[in-house]
Structure formats: C-alpha cells, structure tokens
Amino acid sequence: MAQQTGGSGRSSLHRIGSLFANRDERSAGTAESSLEVDVVDSVRDVGKSQWNGIVERSNRGSVFHRYEWLEAIETGLGYTPRHLVVTKDGNTIGGMPNFVVEIEKTPFDRLSSLYPGFGGPLLPTDTEESLERVIETIPRLCRGRTIVHQIRGLDMSYLRYNDALQTHGYRPYRRECRFLLDLTGSYDEILEGMSRTRRRGIEHGQDIDYEVVEEELTRENLQRFHRTYEGVMDRVGGAVYPFSFFDELQAMDDRLLLLTIRIDGEYAGGMLELLDDEHETVHGFFAAVPREYFDDHASELLYDHVFQWGIKHGYETYDFGSTNTNCEDGVYRFKEGFGGSPVPVLVWERGCSPLWPLVKAGRSLYWPYYT
Template identity: 85%
Template sequence: MAQQTGGDARSRFHRLGSLFANRYGRSAGTETSSLEVDVVDTVQDMRKAQWNGIVERSSRGSVFHRYEWLEAIETGLGYTPRHLVVSKDGNTIGGMPNFVVEIEKTPFDRLSSLYPGFGGPLLPTDTADSLEHVVEAIPQLCHGSTIVHQIRGLDMSYLRYNDALQSHGYRPYRRECRFLLDLTRDYDEILADMSRTRRRGIERGRGVDYEIVEEEITRENLRRFYRTYERVMDRVGGEVYPRSFFEALQSMDDRLLLLTIRIDGEYAGGMLEVLDDEHDTVHGFFAAIPREYFDDHASELLYDHVFQWGIEHGYERYDFGSTNANFEDGVFRFKEGFGGRPVPVLVWERGCSPLWPLVKAGRSLYWPYYV
C-alpha cells in the first residue's frame, strides 16, 4: 500500500481496522471505545518518545523494544519492519515489533519478534483485548515467502501469554538457553561459585601486563572492534553482522558499554555490551578476542571486569546471551563455568503457510534434537 505524505503519522500506517469494540463504563455515563491495530512499515513513522514511553511503562519492556534498537535493525541490517501498533481512541497504548528475517538454510523467511534481541508484545493496558487484536492481525503480515511468525520472549514473565498464544496456534520451540549471573551478590561470592577452570583463568590472567579500558562509542572505536569481531566470527564460522549495524548502534550510545583489553600494550580484543536499564541487566552481546590472546586469558579478564562494573553501577544481572541448550557445546560449557543460572529462551512459533510443516520437518534434520 502506498504511503501518504503529510498530516499525522498515523495516516501512513496500514490500518488493519477496528477489529474489536467494547463499552467501557465511565462516571459520566457509558461511552463506546474501540481498539485498532496498525502496521508500521518503518520505525520512523512512530513517535520516538511515545513508543519509548510504552516500553518504560510495560513490565516486559526492554532495551530491545526501544525505538533506537528497532531503528538500528532497520537501517543497519536492512530487515523489513512489520511493527504492530495498538491504539485506543486515537492514542497508542501498546504494540509488538516485528521484522522479516531469513530462515537459515531455506529460501523462506520468518516474521520475528524480535531478532536480533528479544521481543514479544508490549501491552501495559487493555492487555487481554490488545493481545487478541495483535495475534489476529499476524496472518495478514505473513504472505509470499514469509511462512511463520516467531516470538522470542526476553524472560520467564512471558509465560503469562502461553495459554493465549497456544489457543491461536502458537507452539513452544525450545532450542536455546541463556545463563544469568546474579550481580546482587558480593563479588567474592560470585568468584567462589565459578568453576575451577574459570577462576584459574582469571587468576592467571591477572599475572600478565594488561589494561581494560571503557571506550567512548565513536565510529573509530566501533570500527576497530568490528575488524576484530569480523575476523573472529569468520574463524569460528559464526554469523557476521554488517558494520552498518554497529554504526547504527551509535544512536543508543548511552545503552552500550564498549570494553577494550590491551596486553603488553597491544590491542587484544574487546566486548560490546548492551545495557538494559529497564531490567537492570547487562547483556553480553558481542565479544571479539583473537585466538593469539587465549593463553593470556583475555576473555576471562574481560568477563571478570564487566561483572565488577555491573555491580558497581547497580545492575542486578549479567546475561551471557543465547547459546545452544547442549551440555556438549563448547560455548555452553564456557558460559556455564562462570556460575550463571541457565534459563530457557522462550520461543513460540505459528505457521502461516502450508509450507511451514515441511520446513519444520526439514529443520529437524540439521537440529535433530529440536523439532
């Protein structure tokens, strides 16, 4: 649908219509109010302050729901937005961000809330009716090569939606977990709960000539980090985000922590953390440590530093990010060694095409333990 120019930004939305109307009692009588759902094709058609206000009012709102993160995905990764916005009497009261993302090893796409990061519905008011509107609108967003909708909840509080989602055809999908480290404890207690291997790595690392610096979020510093990140990800065969995504993150520099480690005066890698002030959590999102600094225990030193940084700045948790829920996986074992608590990544999927069952069956061939 062609977008109009000029006028209120809502005129540029794709109206799905007033799918539900109800009467709400008022002290001065009874009036008719309705909820409406619109599709937003670009985050720039949303009012930044208004949307971030909804994020901050919702107990499930996180840094990944914020306008700046959505904008970085849209402009830096080029993913197609299909955000749903719920309004009541002309006022935005909630919504659910979505992007069209490729399904790996297939020619098909999924509609994801949210990737990268975690998403799901933000419905601080009129929750039941708003959720009904949002899930009923989803099939209208899935067409062509987009064959499934996926919701990736940030934390266990999203279980409150499980029954409602399953009643609309969503099915739980468990393939990943995250390790959460409690930063409200004393540092010595955190250190004592680590595995012997992780503690020994920190102790040995402290014996080298090293320095860890909190860098400004400048284009030059991000580019230096990106060069190392790209080299590391190429070596391990991981997904490499484009440099444009990192540059787009500059607009949310107050929610980023960029750490650099120097060993014997030489740049030895770093970590780019995402600060979730809504949930008092530091998210470990990107790490880039060249192999030549493994024996110097650069990784352990960086993690140890960010734990202490989080404690000093009043954060309650450190989130190591998603990993395969497989105890034989090296990344799983590495993160587990720091003493974090494993929690599942809550994912629900809803097929939107007759092709989805075939793709789902094919997925089990290369992820045999997860259907």
C-alpha cells in the same frame, strides 16, 4: 530475506482495523470496542518518544524493544519492519515490534518479534483484548515467502501469554538458553560460584601485563572492534552483522558499554555490552577475542571486569546471551563455568502457510534436537 523499505515519501502506516467477529475492513471504531491495531512500515512513523513511552510503561519493555535498537535493525541491517501499534480512543496503548528475516538454509522468511534480540508484545493496559487483536492480525502480515511468525520473549514473564498463544496455534520450542549471573551479591561471592577453571583463568590472567579500558563510542573504536569481531565470527562460522548496524547503534550510546583489553600494550579484543536499564541487566551481546590471546585468558579478564563494572553501577544481572542447549558444546561449558543459572529462551512459532510444516520438518534434519 533482508529487504530495504521504500522511500517514496508516503506515510508508512496502514490502518488494518480492529479485528471483531464480523472480520470486516472497516475502521475499528464500533460499539463493541475502541481498540485499533495498525501496522507501521518504520518505527520512525511512530516516533521516538511515543514508542519508548510504550516500552517504559510496560513491565516487559527492555532495551531490545526501544526505538533506537529497532531503528538500528531497520537501517543498519535492512530488515523489513512490520510493527504493530495498538490504540484506544486515539491514544497509543501498546505495540509489538516485528521484522521480516530469512529462515536459515531456505528460500523463505519469517516474521520475528524480535531478531536480533528479544521482543514480544508490550501491552501494559487492556492486555487481554489487545493481545487478542494483535494475535489475530498476524496472518495478514505473513504472505508470500513469509511463512511463520516467531515470538522470542526476553524473560519468564512472557509465560503469562503461553495459553493464549497456544490457543491461536503458536507452538513453543526450547532450542536455546541463556546463562544469568546474579550481581546483587559481593564480587567474592561471584568468584566462589565459578568453576575452578574460570577462577584460575582470571588468576593466571592477572599475572600478565594487561589493562581493560572503557572506550568512547567513536566510529574509529567501533570499526576496530568490528574488524576483530568479523574475524572471530568468520573463524567459528557464525553470522556476521555488518558494520552499518554497529554504526547505527551509536544513537543509543547511553545504553552501550564498549570494553577493550590490551595485553603488553597491544589490542587484544573487546566486548560490546547492552545496558538494559529497564531490567537492571547487562547483556553480553558481542564479544571478540582473537585466538592468539586465549592463552593470556583475555576473555576471562574481560568478563571479570564487566562483572565488577555491573556491581559498581548497580546492575542486578549479567546475561551471557543465547547459546544452544547442548552441555557438550564448548560455548555452553565456557559460559556455565562463570556460575550463572541457565534459563530457557522462550520462543513460540505459528505457521502461516501450508509450506511451514514442510520447512519445519526439513529443518529438523540439521537441527535434530529441534522440536
């Protein structure tokens, strides 16, 4: 369940020690290794420059790992942080963000790296030993109602950890995928790669009176977008992030792109994109177009604009965000029509409680394709 972290004023960093063969609770400084693993109850206890330094040194660091995104989740969503920090000889050399979030349709929680978004370990140096220490720390963080740890890797590079994760009891599943569109070619090549339906949608939309505007990230503009987003998510039965989360995202305004489409002078929806400069990718994370503008092809026009914007600003990939892996699903077919390549979302889970197998079995009843 979403929980607020305490505000007692005491330090939120707890030394849990490096995890050596003797498994004692002493400080990590021994002759065997100088690595230490700490758990912090707020990313603020690490500090912006120090945490983002880890992200920038790691090949797997992304916009979702950055301090600002983690702080928005912690403050705007109220999820309980359990971030791991790896130090060596007193220097921070790696980390892994984690939040406690609810398991849908159960009274239990999972420890997730990372949700919302994609996470996983960032271990640019001493990788093998650091990964071992981090993995062995996780069971200490999964207590009470928290019965499973989940890692959601952003890209295929996380496959490098697969053998180590499975050795420690993590099991992969493939319930989601993402469509990635190559922006390194010309705009005409992107159009040629689309389905006939998507191309015609853009062509027909261009016959109407419309404009797409890059908005300032003011509170007023975000509130207008959020009202539309909330209405769309209510209509489709999706989970709605509160406005407090969007409000906190203003701290990373240099990594956000807010687009508005106006049709016949009226507000017709928009998109809030995340700019992943670490991977030269634009992530389509939030979109909100009311049903009454479907026939005007407002969605196709917004996507068409952001593709051209990405090319112009030197981004290499457009990421449509997660969808299920059912090719009969309307969202899957809609995204597929823009010509992107489907890639699996890499997820590993490790049960930390005898209750996990029962919850997993029960979950398969409403997700029959879950493995």
